[in-house]
Amino acid sequence: MELTTESLLAWKSLIVAGWFAAFFVLERFFPAAPFPRPEGGRSLTGVPGTLLLSMGRVIRNLGLWVLNTGLAPLVVVPLSVWAAAHSLDWRPDWWSGAAGLALDLVLLDFLIYWWHRANHELPFLWRFHEVHHLDRFLDSSSALRFHFGEVLLSAMARAGVIILLGFPVSSILVFETLVLMATIFHHSNLRLPPRTERVLARLFITPSIHWVHHHARQRDTDSNYGTLFSFWDPLFASRSPTARDPVMPIGVEREDERPYASLLLRPFRLGTRKGARGR
Template identity: 55%
Template sequence: MENFVEVLLTYKGLIVFVWLLLLFVLERTFPASALTKNSEGVEKYFPVRVWRNICLWFCNLLLSPLVVIPLTIWATTHLVGWRPAVLSGGIGIILDVILLDCFIYWWHRLNHEIPFLWRFHEIHHLDMNLDTTSALRFHFGEVILSAIMRVLVIVLFDIPLVSVIIFETILLVGTIFHHSNLRLDQRLEKALSMVIVTPSIHWVHHHALRSDTDSNYGSVFSFWDRVFSSKSLARRTLNMKIGVEGATDKSLPQLFLRPFVKRKD
């Protein structure tokens, strides 16, 4: 079992890394919005914000084998055990993916509606530009809280480890895609947006206008926002202001400490 898990995690890591690298290059070759420039007006592939996002990601990569993976494995070995045989195999995996994505929708929504959770999730939204690296930018506190909450869902709904890893792979691929600055054909993106979350949908979620920030919570499938009436009526514009309304991005040490610092905003 241990070797099987290692193989699955290796494939997951390889798929996500290749996808990230591919979109990172493509979004800088075919950008939808102008790339970040320095004071001399020169485009930079690795501006300060990108390095900041990568550092936050690296922190969570270190945290994963220490907290996230052990919690997930523990959960999948302590299942309630109610799952009938008909929910095994491909049908079960499809249903698990839909169920886990519904959970992520509501967890994401709660991160916006509960002040304590927002203190951690805000770190993701403080990014004032969007590209593939924005999908990596999460506070370690949010990662830990998410892992703990996911344990409950896995145990109660009898979700096997294979389904969890497959969903995580789909989730990471989708998250990198809908944060990306890749220029897409409008007809293609419109068609995709009927089923999955695309940049045109998720960029509105990162609009520095709180009413838009508190909408479009979907991660993989776009229909949850239509089902639960949280879809924004706003349309993405390439010059829309990204970030948190009334706040600016912070230095890396400030981002680590911000959720724990008492403040007025």
């Protein structure tokens, strides 16, 4: 059966939805860190097997995701398809098939490492990316929390890469599926056996690595930029020596969480700048 762009998108949605649902439930039965107090309710610490959660932050995260989900078929997917149709035709014949897909995935992960790093180092990009980091706790819903402006900027950057390097749409969709699954995994609060996590971390980004990236201390926030593979950070001297602590403060140094409407408007306010964090 030939896989069309539409069928790949459908499979991507089903796989990611199932993956998210599994982590969302499992992390509440087997949390690595105690879940925060529900807004207006009692603490969840030490209550095994509960599905209670701080609904306010999860609703904010899902609200941002719903907005971005609406943008995907209207802007993100058409832009990627258009870029693939206008890409430079220079790729050799050997850069195809399974080997070509594997090379595409490594190269795309290399590029997304630098894009993520740019989102921290360039003040204009940080305005939008900060919304993701303002979350004061991490679980699988944090993986869906991105400002629509960052999604649009990422789509434009990806379109430029597709045009220059000639990535086929199939490689882009496979990579995006893996990125979403990896992002849900390494933002999750699922408690993993220490040995399993150590083995995985030799090649892949795990929660123990990425939670440090969300530590509310700037020198840790500006580190650990990897998405799929864990070797880019040691290679480019951006790996933090800090070890994950289940009770480490999460968020942005000297900044607080915002209501939903404020999160949407924050990047466009003149007072929003990375200088507030010491730059």
